[in-house]
Amino acid sequence: FNPHAQVPFEPSFRWPEEVSRNYYDVTAGQPIQIHPDRALVSRQVFELSPFWMHHLLESNGFVGCLRRSNYC
Known part of the structure; x- marks a missing residue:
């Protein structure tokens, strides 16, 4: 809750x-x-900025991948 x-x-x-x-x-x-x-889910929309891009990549486990190489 x-x-x-x-x-x-x-x-x-x-x-x-x-x-x-x-x-x-x-x-x-x-x-x-x-x-x-089958649930209808709404998602938040984030302003495209370096802060939010880093936050979204880090919270979904992609930042480590980006640090190891130029691509995932």
């Missing part, structure tokens, strides 16, 4: 199968995105 929500859901709320949920690990500071098959 969203720790920053103004109106949080009760943990006992039963979600329908077709609803996809995102969680946030406050200890690791990372989102947890596990979606069921």
Whole structure:
């Protein structure tokens, strides 16, 4: 559940199968995105900048690959 929500859901709320949920690990500071098959999922759009490019590559495990070679 969203720790920053103004109106949080009760943990006992039963979600329908077709609803996809995102969680946030406050200890690791990372989102947890596990979606069921056939779920319609919206994604955030990031401004194309060196900061976000590095963040997206690093968080998806590609930065190490880029440091070892010129391509993945």
